[in-house]
Amino acid sequence: MPYIAAITNGAQGAPLVFTFHGTGGDEHQFHGFARQLLPDAHVVSPRGDVSENGMSRYFRRTAEGIYDMQDLAVRTEAMARFMTSHKARVGADRVVALGYSNGANILASVALTHPDIVDDLIMMYPLIPWDPTPQPGLKDHRILITAGQKDPICPAPQTTKFVDYLMSQNAHVTTQWHMGGHDIGKNELTAIANFLG
Secondary structure, eight states: OOOOEEEEOOOTTOOEEEEEOOTTOOTTTTHHHHHHHSTTSEEEEEOOOEEETTEEESSOEEETTEEOHHHHHHHHHHHHHHHHHHHHHHTOSOEEEEEETHHHHHHHHHHHHOTTSOSEEEEESOOOOSOOOOOGGGTTOEEEEEEETTOSSSOHHHHHHHHHHHHHTTOEEEEEEESSSSSOOHHHHHHHHHHHO
């Protein structure tokens, strides 16, 4: 079943940007934001196809921070196919992806298994509660991680562990921390704009 998605076609030769919402968001959460940052870009924003108490997500979980790993694997492959098809359709030389919370987690899972799809990754509050296997394909990828020091959903030590993993794969990782929790701060938006610029 294809994803419901917001799709904006950009200028010829412009980057392709994928955006992924957080739990309870939808395809419009970051679609316009991506267009503001990269006005000429092609933007594709899929809606998560899992419902948790009426809230859209990209994969199932059994509790806060505990993922259904089998479901995650299946939905990661489905998302990778979706992204690959749009990459082929657009023919962009540069592919960027931005994900927030649950959206950051599906983006991370795709990157860990199909690192050739996206060049530049922005993951806001990712939570990767497993030990990823080595992924040499992440070498030289540009990655921005944003996080809150007091985030109760994505504890800072787990974020740091994931950052350390990405750096060990020779990715070019930038981090932007703030003193708050799971809410997006102005400093993050500035960091994202600088990262893309």
